Amino acid sequence: MSPDINSLTSRRPGWRTALVGAVLIIGIPLVIQACNEASAREEEGRRIIQLRHPSDDVSGQEVAVLTHAPNVPPPITRTHPTKVIVNLEVIEKTLRLADSVQYAAWTFGGEVPGSFIRVREGDLVELHLKNDASSTMPHNIDLHAVTGPGGGAKASLTLPGHESVFTFSAMNPGLFMYHCAMSPVPMHIANGMYGLILVEPKGGLPSVDKEFYVMQSEFYTKGKYGEHGVQTLDMEKGIDERPTYVVFNGGVGAITGGGALKAKVGDRVRMFVGNAGPNLTSSFHVIGQIFENVYGEGGSTNAEHNVQTTLIPAGGSAVVEFGATVPGDFVLVDHAIFRAFNKGTLGILTISGPENKKIIAEVQSGLTGTPAK
Amino acid sequence: MNAAPALRALGAFAALLTGMVRVPAGDYLPLRGMAAGQRMHVAAFRMDAHAVTRGEYLAFVHTHPEWQRGRVDAKRADATYLSDWRGAIDPGDSTDLRRPVTSVSWHAASAYCEAQGKRLPTTDEWEYVAVASDVSRDASHDGAFMSRLLAMYASRTASAPPPVGLGFRNVYGIEGLHGSAWEWTRDFKTEEMTNCAGAAMGASDPSNYPALLREAFRSALTERSTARTLGFRCAASGPA
Numbered sequence: 308m309s310p311d312i313n314s315l316t317s318r319r320p321g322w323r324t325a326l327v328g329a330v331l332i333i334g335i336p337l338v339i340q341a342c343n344e345a346s347a348r349e350e351e352g353r354r355i356i357q358l359r360h361p362s363d364d365v366s367g368q369e370v371a372v373l374t375h376a377p378n379v380p381p382p383i384t385r386t387h388p389t390k391v392i393v394n395l396e397v398i399e400k401t402l403r404l405a406d407s408v409q410y411a412a413w414t415f416g417g418e419v420p421g422s423f424i425r426v427r428e429g430d431l432v433e434l435h436l437k438n439d440a441s442s443t444m445p446h447n448i449d450l451h452a453v454t455g456p457g458g459g460a461k462a463s464l465t466l467p468g469h470e471s472v473f474t475f476s477a478m479n480p481g482l483f484m485y486h487c488a489m490s491p492v493p494m495h496i497a498n499g500m501y502g503l504i505l506v507e508p509k510g511g512l513p514s515v516d517k518e519f520y521v522m523q524s525e526f527y528t529k530g531k532y533g534e535h536g537v538q539t540l541d542m543e544k545g546i547d548e549r550p551t552y553v554v555f556n557g558g559v560g561a562i563t564g565g566g567a568l569k570a571k572v573g574d575r576v577r578m579f580v581g582n583a584g585p586n587l588t589s590s591f592h593v594i595g596q597i598f599e600n601v602y603g604e605g606g607s608t609n610a611e612h613n614v615q616t617t618l619i620p621a622g623g624s625a626v627v628e629f630g631a632t633v634p635g636d637f638v639l640v641d642h643a644i645f646r647a648f649n650k651g652t653l654g655i656l657t658i659s660g661p662e663n664k665k666i667i668a669e670v671q672s673g674l675t676g677t678p679a680k
Numbered sequence: 681m682n683a684a685p686a687l688r689a690l691g692a693f694a695a696l697l698t699g700m701v702r703v704p705a706g707d708y709l710p711l712r713g714m715a716a717g718q719r720m721h722v723a724a725f726r727m728d729a730h731a732v733t734r735g736e737y738l739a740f741v742h743t744h745p746e747w748q749r750g751r752v753d754a755k756r757a758d759a760t761y762l763s764d765w766r767g768a769i770d771p772g773d774s775t776d777l778r779r780p781v782t783s784v785s786w787h788a789a790s791a792y793c794e795a796q797g798k799r800l801p802t803t804d805e806w807e808y809v810a811v812a813s814d815v816s817r818d819a820s821h822d823g824a825f826m827s828r829l830l831a832m833y834a835s836r837t838a839s840a841p842p843p844v845g846l847g848f849r850n851v852y853g854i855e856g857l858h859g860s861a862w863e864w865t866r867d868f869k870t871e872e873m874t875n876c877a878g879a880a881m882g883a884s885d886p887s888n889y890p891a892l893l894r895e896a897f898r899s900a901l902t903e904r905s906t907a908r909t910l911g912f913r914c915a916a917s918g919p920a
Contacts (some may be wrong), residue, residue: 529827
């Protein structure tokens with residue numbers, strides 16, 4: 308197990324490591340409650356289950372900034388909990404799935420994946436779910452950041468042309484998926500109704516230079532991969548877990564070409580990666596990068612380090628971080644590699660800037676250099 | 681021998697005369713509530729061949745002005761009642777008059793049917809008729825038909841459901857059950873409905889997505905709800 312379990316950030320690594328090291332070496336159970344700003348307690352390295360409670364010092368009110376992928380709302384600079392109003396609109400809309408291929412999608416915010424929501428631990432979230440009058444179905448929302456039956460699904464059931472409002476306390480920090488939970492749920496998710504909500508820990512996240520929103524998901528279409536026209540759900544393929552498409556950010560090539568993610572040499576990069584499924588587990592990998600930190604399962608406190616590929620379950624997430632040290636095109640894939648090669652799970656991060664031959668250098672071309680003896 | 685063409689012809693003839701189609705008694709498997717091996721018996725009844733149109737509903741609000749937009753009791757219809765009409769007694773142009781009337785509440789639909797000497801179909805009656813394809817009274821295990829229904833639901837538009845008479849006609853001669861709009865039933869509410877993955881629990885056939893979608897829609901309704909994708913048709917008891 309990683310020795311710096313429960314270390315929130317690397318802001319005071321020496322201090323943390325020394326403390327945990329002391330616990331390990333001396334072997335005496337130490338109560339370190341006082342040292343822990345997340346109010347979690349440890350005993351002999353195991354975290355005690357806490358009964359969380361809503362903040363009693365919520366003050367002020369603001370409207371959440373929502374973004375479409377791959378953009379992420381700005382970090383929260385507040386140091387106190389507040390009431391955050393989230394205005395989310397459900398729109399049934401035909402969207403691009405691949406070149407000359409469209410999908411009759413159901414969306415949160417008019418795009419797949421749905422709008423990214425960013426709040427702070429302790430915030431009181433007032434979620435307004437508007438279902439556009441042009442919708443054919445009632446919809447609702449189940450946010451995995453919600454503690455309570457259905458994750459808010461029952462309280463947010465909304466007919467076309469209507470709006471529901473419910474509140475919840477964002478008590479647990481982390482990166483959470485949200486999705487529509489109307490029956491039949493697989494259909495609503497397979498049609499595009501999912502997104503991510505980040506609940507920042509009280510102390511915030513360490514600052515980085517670039518943040519991106521990447522969401523993997525599958526589409527099960529009547530037509531074969533690449534078949535032109537407006538596609539709809541093939542229920543049998545869904546039940547059999549045989550996706551026609553597996554994509555990042557709602558479509559083949561959504562984050563390639565003009566949509567490629569961009570960073571510069573020297574940037575510290577953070578990706579908020581979700582996997583909506585509805586069926587597959589993602590083996591998320593960026594070709595030519597090693598993740599410095601992976602906050603697995605979307606948790607905000609425990610990081611693994613020096614990770615090549617991280618598993619992201621359907622209905623789960625991970626936060627991956629790395630430094631951009633050499634320029635080039637770095638390919639995001641699901642390393643279950645047929646999906647990347649034949650079903651669309653490809654994205655590009657283009658890093659620009661000066662080369663560093665000490666990190667990687669071509670010494671002799673295998674194409675035009677000296678023949679092997 | 682395939683009786684379907686003869687049935688269809690008979691049904692179409694009856695519909696021409698009365699606007700209603702005779703539905704023989706039979707049974708079907710509801711999504712919920714039946715013990716293993718049991719099916720729900722449905723007595724013979726009659727059902728409108730088409731959804732009630734805006735034109736027909738216009739005639740109703742002329743004779744029953746308490747159901748005009750702006751006059752309706754807020755306890756009996758919500759704020760979007762008939763909001764897709766141009767005016768309180770103006771449903772639109774001649775094409776609009778032939779579209780299914782939508783944005784009507786359960787109270788309104790019930791009052792309309794009562795004024796015609798009819799009633800709303802029960803959920804069992806509606807679902808019993810809805811499992812019929814164009815060749816079979818029970819197509820609930822016909823994967824191609826189920827897939828076709830899902831495609832019909834997916835191709836719906838809330839802005840303008842197509843005029844009645846143009847949609848899919850099933851073996852009874854009943855038209856437009858699936859292609860235009862969802863439809864009210866008399867007992868649309870059940871206590872067993874859930875709106876999450878839990879909906880699969882206790883369902884007689886969790887892969888019957890068309891029926892699950894219809895159930896989900898009903899579960900979101902109250903008696904005063906209205907939506908642009910929700911209309912109705914009437915039924916009457918007895919074989920008559």
